[in-house]
Amino acid sequence: MKNTILETNLDGLDILLRYPKSGDAKSMCDYINILSKEKTYITWQGEKLKLKDEEKYLNDQLERIKNKETVQLLIFVNNKLSGISSIDLGKRIQSHIGNFGISIAKEFRGKGLGKLLMKNVLDQATTNIKDLKIITLEVFAENKRAMSIYENFGFKKYGKLPDGNKYRGKYVDDILMYKTI
Numbered sequence: 223m224k225n226t227i228l229e230t231n232l233d234g235l236d237i238l239l240r241y242p243k244s245g246d247a248k249s250m251c252d253y254i255n256i257l258s259k260e261k262t263y264i265t266w267q268g269e270k271l272k273l274k275d276e277e278k279y280l281n282d283q284l285e286r287i288k289n290k291e292t293v294q295l296l297i298f299v300n301n302k303l304s305g306i307s308s309i310d311l312g313k314r315i316q317s318h319i320g321n322f323g324i325s326i327a328k329e330f331r332g333k334g335l336g337k338l339l340m341k342n343v344l345d346q347a348t349t350n351i352k353d354l355k356i357i358t359l360e361v362f363a364e365n366k367r368a369m370s371i372y373e374n375f376g377f378k379k380y381g382k383l384p385d386g387n388k389y390r391g392k393y394v395d396d397i398l399m400y401k402t403i
Contacts, residue, residue, distance in 0.1 A: 227295060227342055233333070238298040239342055241287060242280060246296065249303045251276035257325055261390055263362045264325055286310070293346040297326075297339045304330045307339045309347040309357060318355040320347055340375060348403055356402055362387055363395035377401045 228239040242250070251273050258266035286292035294308035307324040311317060324343070326336045347354055359377065361368050377399040386396025 227346065228338075232335075232338075235299050235333075236301070237335070237338070238301075239295055239339065240298075242283065242294055242296055244280070244284060246303075247277040247280045248273060250280060250296075250306065253303045253306065253327070256327070260328060262325070262328070263365045263368065263389070267389070283308070290350055290352065293343055293350055295339060295343045295346065297335055299327075299330055299335070303327075305335055305339050307343040309343055309351070309354070311351055311354065318353050320351060320354050320357045322357050322359040337371060340371070344375065354403055356400055358398065358400045360386075361397045361399060362389055363397050364389070369397060369399075372399055375401070 225243070226238065226240045228237065230237050251271050254264075254266060254271050254276070257264055258269055258271065261267050283292055283294050287294060291311045292308060294306070296303055297305040297307075305324070305326040307322070309320040309322050312319045312321065322343070324336060324340055326339070344357070347357070357377075359372060361372065363382070378401070379397060380400050381398035383396040383398070385393035387394050
């Protein structure tokens with residue numbers, strides 16, 4: 223599997239889409255901490271991630287990528303980490319189900335980078351994770367834009383956990399979606 227998936231120029235932006243490398247932990251940690259501080263639609267809501275924890279996470283992900291249990295892609299815009307997406311295969315009785323996640327830096331939302339990243343992570347997962355049959359995701363009910371994009375990629379709603387997420391001081395529903403491969 224090659225490390226670089228795509229290099230292109232989009233609307234004057236130099237785009238690099240690639241798998242993570244062992245030296246990426248610091249930029250990944252900084253990126254997540256910016257999103258956490260923003261309190262966007264992710265599980266981190268103001269907490270600060272420590273570099274040693276991100277290094278451990280990254281090492282685990284690199285091992286899972288090598289074992290074809292995970293696909294993770296990073297998108298760089300003008301050499302700055304600007305998005306991360308992954309599909310992580312479940313274990314044991316759910317080893318045919320991958321869980322999808324994606325995030326894009328605030329300044330690049332609405333420019334098509336999320337769709338580009340999502341398309342490529344889905345393509346890489348269907349190619350590289352042989353037992354993958356179903357992809358699931360969770361989305362904040364208030365994130366209508368993301369839900370619309372997921373539906374355009376073939377995801378369907380299959381459940382709702384009322385008040386499943388505490389977001390900016392209030393509880394919001396957690397929408398569950400899936401896509402078969």
